[in-house]
Amino acid sequence: MTNRAILLTDGLLSTPNAKTAHGLIRGTERYTIVGAVDRPTAGQDAGAMLDGNFRNIPVFASVDDALAQVEAVSYAIVAIATNGGVLPESMLTDIKNCLEHGLSIVNGLHEFLNDKPDIVALAQQHGAQLIDVRRPKPRNELHFWTGEVRQITAPIIAVMGTDCALGKRTTARLIREACGQHNLNAQMIYTGQTGWLQGGQYGFVFDSTLNDFVSGELEHALVSCWRETGADVLLIEGQAALRNPSGPCGSEFLVSGNARYVVLVHAPKRTYYDHDAAWGKIPPVESEIALIRAYGSDVIALALNTEDCTDEDASTYQKEFSERLGIPVLLPLQTGVDAVIPVIKSLIINK
Structure with missing residues (x-):
């Protein structure tokens, strides 16, 4: 699998709001999860933190730390589930940092990255994709x-x-x-x-x-x-x-x-x-x-x-x-x- 990805959890990895991350840590056939960015739990293995099973998914304190230690990352996944699917303002820094490193962003929230002109421009500048998973299908x-x-x-x-x-x-x-x-x-x-x-x-x-x-x-x-x-x-x-x-x-x-x-x-x-x-x-x-x-x-x-x-x-x-x-x-x-x-x-x- 070549879709190597890191998880962005905005400090919520140890909470139920990170259930998207928890699911991806336990298994995914679409991506290879190679790390998570979560300052409060940095230094742990994400699998061991989640349920005691070591999965070789290190948790880093920042995007820069993750990208300095993990090779060939193509995607960053917004891996939290908030009430109403709102994107926390605090996540935008990590998202922009990822885009500046050429990572495509996969977003599972109701608030769409493709609706944010500055994020769209940054993605285009660095040749990255913005994938809003929850964007509704066209009527047809x-x-x-x-x-x-x-x-x-x-x-x-x-x-x-x-x-x-x-x-x-x-x-x-x-x-x-x-x-x-x-x-x-x-x-x-x-x-x-x-x-x-x-x-x-x-x-x-x-x-x-x-x-x-x-x-x-x-x-x-x-x-x-x-x-x-x-x-x-x-x-x-x-x-x-x-x-x-x-x-x-x-x-x-x-x-x-x-x-x-x-x-x-x-x-x-x-x-x-x-x-x-x-x-x-x-x-x-x-x-x-x-x-x-x-x-x-x-x-x-x-x-x-x-x-x-x-x-x-x-x-x-x-x-x-x-x-x-x-x-x-x-x-x-x-x-x-x-x-x-x-x-x-x-x-x-x-x-």
């Missing part, structure tokens, strides 16, 4: 829902969550990888900018798509993927949560995407949506499962986000939920997702 490239999704015979599984920033995308990728290790052709439909950055071939950026065409873009991705890859199973990366008031999302996957099966991701120690009491309490898992069932879909596994948990806490929650729900309960980052593979195999056999 959008698809309207047709019903073709109902022709798909492979099981469709949506990886959904009880809140935002729980690890839905990571869980979906881990399930896809586990399926591959068991000789199952699993394909993942990305629905966010990080999924594209990680190399997703089929999907769309949900929150950049005009509402009338969300269902159609989802269907088009599913149908195209199934027809072109012969997938045994299709996985949809979920967004937000069915009842998160800041951006309720998920019914599209169940209704328009015809996902009859769900892997639900939940953080047992998270009390409020997005950790904000004003947004309301997250309902019990059983309540979310009942809501999903009301849509005509079955939750086939629960995946736990173990934020604020000790290892003992995680094991205790896994045992408790398994006994309460009678379905596989996964600890994706600790022990993987293999426990859901027999369930997926049964869905494929009985499709």
